[in-house]
Amino acid sequence: MGNFKMTTVEEMEAATNRLLETGAKVGADAWQFRVKNQTPHCKFGEQGVCCRICSMGPCRITPKAPRGICGCDVHGIVGRNYLKFTAGGAATHSDHGREICNTLGHAAPDGAYKVKDPAKLIRIAKEWGVETEGRDIYDLAHEMSELALSEYGKNHGVSRWLKRAPQHTQDLWHNAGIEPRAIDREVSCALHMTHMGCSSKPEALIRQSLRNGLSDGWGGSMCGTEFSDVLFGTPKPIDTEANLGVMVAENVNIVVHGHDPSLSEMICEVADDPEMIAYAKEMGAKGITISGVCCTSNEVAMRRGIPMAGNFLQQENVVLTGACEAIVVDVQCIFPALGPLSKCFHTKFITTSPIAQMPDSDYIEFSAGTALEKAKEIVKTAIENFKNRKPDLVYIPDMKQKATVGYSVEAIVKTLDGVTNSQVDKTGTTKPLVDCITSGVIRGAVAMVGCNNPKIRPDYAHIELMKKLIANDIIVVASGCSAQAAAKAGLMDKAAKDLCGAGLKRVCELADIPPVLHMGSCVDISRMMVLVSELAKDSGLNISQLPVVGCAPEWMSEKAVSIGNYVVATGIDTFLGVDPYVSGSTEITELLTSGVKDWVEASYTVEKDIDKLVDKMIERIEEKRTALGI
Ligand code: XCC
Ligand code: SF4
Numbered sequence: 001m002g003n004f005k006m007t008t009v010e011e012m013e014a015a016t017n018r019l020l021e022t023g024a025k026v027g028a029d030a031w032q033f034r035v036k037n038q039t040p041h042c043k044f045g046e047q048g049v050c051c052r053i054c055s056m057g058p059c060r061i062t063p064k065a066p067r068g069i070c071g072c073d074v075h076g077i078v079g080r081n082y083l084k085f086t087a088g089g090a091a092t093h094s095d096h097g098r099e100i101c102n103t104l105g106h107a108a109p110d111g112a113y114k115v116k117d118p119a120k121l122i123r124i125a126k127e128w129g130v131e132t133e134g135r136d137i138y139d140l141a142h143e144m145s146e147l148a149l150s151e152y153g154k155n156h157g158v159s160r161w162l163k164r165a166p167q168h169t170q171d172l173w174h175n176a177g178i179e180p181r182a183i184d185r186e187v188s189c190a191l192h193m194t195h196m197g198c199s200s201k202p203e204a205l206i207r208q209s210l211r212n213g214l215s216d217g218w219g220g221s222m223c224g225t226e227f228s229d230v231l232f233g234t235p236k237p238i239d240t241e242a243n244l245g246v247m248v249a250e251n252v253n254i255v256v257h258g259h260d261p262s263l264s265e266m267i268c269e270v271a272d273d274p275e276m277i278a279y280a281k282e283m284g285a286k287g288i289t290i291s292g293v294c295c296t297s298n299e300v301a302m303r304r305g306i307p308m309a310g311n312f313l314q315q316e317n318v319v320l321t322g323a324c325e326a327i328v329v330d331v332q333c334i335f336p337a338l339g340p341l342s343k344c345f346h347t348k349f350i351t352t353s354p355i356a357q358m359p360d361s362d363y364i365e366f367s368a369g370t371a372l373e374k375a376k377e378i379v380k381t382a383i384e385n386f387k388n389r390k391p392d393l394v395y396i397p398d399m400k401q402k403a404t405v406g407y408s409v410e411a412i413v414k415t416l417d418g419v420t421n422s423q424v425d426k427t428g429t430t431k432p433l434v435d436c437i438t439s440g441v442i443r444g445a446v447a448m449v450g451c452n453n454p455k456i457r458p459d460y461a462h463i464e465l466m467k468k469l470i471a472n473d474i475i476v477v478a479s480g481c482s483a484q485a486a487a488k489a490g491l492m493d494k495a496a497k498d499l500c501g502a503g504l505k506r507v508c509e510l511a512d513i514p515p516v517l518h519m520g521s522c523v524d525i526s527r528m529m530v531l532v533s534e535l536a537k538d539s540g541l542n543i544s545q546l547p548v549v550g551c552a553p554e555w556m557s558e559k560a561v562s563i564g565n566y567v568v569a570t571g572i573d574t575f576l577g578v579d580p581y582v583s584g585s586t587e588i589t590e591l592l593t594s595g596v597k598d599w600v601e602a603s604y605t606v607e608k609d610i611d612k613l614v615d616k617m618i619e620r621i622e623e624k625r626t627a628l629g630i
Pocket of ligand 2: 071077
């Protein structure tokens with residue numbers, strides 16, 4: 001077994017408890033306490049049967065009161081709530097994508113943002129029918145930025161990205177009437193449909209939920225991923241580390257948290273500047289350590305090897321170390337708790353986006369046009385804060401794992417080339433992977449995604465599921481906070497091959513990969529959509545026939561609902577460990593867990609028992625194999 005040792009959830013919990021002791025000393029609050037105040041949760045909310053979209057309500061559906069004042073029944077109310085849940089997530093991911101398209105417009109040869117992957121830009125431009133021959137790359141970048149931005153509000157047509165899907169999938173979308181049009185239009189349409197006195201028919205509400213999800217995954221998120229690669233480089237395998245032990249006591253610790261790499265990339269760039277490092281030394285530190293939390297961490301880990309301090313429910317721990325000079329955030333998944341918490345320490349809580357403004361933070365507005373100067377101001381603020389540390393409050397848990405990350409589709413295709421003995425094209429297809437799957441060396445693949453949620457023991461579901469999957473020769477691709485859970489546990493260390501079944505272990509050895517592949521942030525689930533599309537085309541199968549499923553065992557955000565919808569709509573059965581507030585309606589539950597199969601050949605399974613959840617996934621994968629006779 002070598003000397004590979006996983007970090008267990010118990011060990012991580014012990015570290016958290018030790019940090020909460022520090023918190024107790026300074027009177028800090030933490031989610032662990034707030035959860036208790038909020039439990040038990042409102043039953044009406046949990047079942048999705050409360051409606052407050054007009055001021056005749058709020059109306060709550062009970063056996064004695066089966067209809068709201070307007071006459072809407074429980075299925076309409078639950079369905080509308082579900083569609084609104086989706087719209088929130090689709091808007092959020094897509095707006096992040098818009099920011100990236102906007103940043104692309106600011107790219108300049110001598111500017112803060114450059115085109116780091118010109119070949120990818122040209123590839124996408126050709127896909128979109130844009131003339132590339134003899135063009136200046138920045139000229140092309142600016143045209144593509146404009147075109148991409150117009151994807152958000154164009155008057156006619158459907159998302160340009162849909163053409164990447166296999167023809168069969170495109171036909172399903174067309175026939176089901178769920179091809180996403182302009183990205184913003186699907187959000188507006190969803191909010192129009194859920195207005196008082198519009199749609200209350202379950203089928204219509206769920207169709208729009210799928211379409212709005214698709215406008216995210218095959219629209220806004222895909223813009224985010226693809227143009228981030230153009231700007232900051234397409235990820236390639238790179239070594240990094242994960243968990244709080246990546247913070248360095250002697251250094252100025254800057255933690256980037258949020259989502260948009262436009263900010264985090266610039267902070268990394270500036271912190272690398274010898275002038276800044278000299279300044280940090282002048283202020284008494286040995287250097288500067290950047291680490292990350294949540295998806296922005298995934299972005300800079302994939303492209304720069306910046307270590308990952310932790311995932312969603314670990315964000316408060318970062319401050320509780322007493323060694324965080326600044327936690328710099330942009331948008332999404334940022335606890336407002338960081339404001340009051342940072343006040344208990346010397347930590348500067350720096351908000352930067354008009355989209356996410358919070359009390360008790362220092363607001364340094366960041367934009368693509370002023371990126372470099374603002375990033376310098378932020379890094380300087382952190383450095384100058386080093387002297388304010390209270391040494392008796394400093395405790396960084398000595399806990400981290402090695403991880404190899406950076407598995408974009410391009411990197412996966414390249415890495416798996418030549419793994420099999422097949423005579424297939426060795427240049428840029430997924431056929432070697434298809435061969436591994438059809439021969440049964442790998443039984444299938446699971447896309448593990450999503451957040452942490454206090455309703456599930458944090459990280460436990462992610463880690464336990466992945467362990468069991470890889471032991472059963474099922475390769476895991478992961479993104480978001482799920483990927484960080486894997487990295488913290490050690491499952492992205494190549495040595496974790498020892499936890500695999502014989503087939504997957506062999507593949508890990510031949511390709512020199514870990515058994516859990518880090519595919520990026522949550523917008524990068526669009527990468528997974530491209531990967532399954534390529535797998536389907538290269539194997540001549542439909543996506544829904546592939547022994548591949550998706551899983552979000554600890555999800556919590558609106559974004560996760562939007563993701564779930566586009567993953568299902570793409571033909572991939574999706575397994576959830578937390579109910580999306582639909583249990584109050586038999587009709588909506590029936591549609592999501594079965595009815596949508598008639599439209600998109602996949603559906604949801606909700607299973608709160610983690611052991612059963614993993615067994616059901618393995619069962620589904622084996623069913624798909626049997627159906628193919630492989
Ligand atoms: Fe947020 Fe993206 Fe969830 Fe993590 S996984 S808690 S959404 S950071 Ni996206
Ligand atoms: Fe009640 Fe209907 Fe208004 Fe909803 S829309 S709050 S169910 S009256």
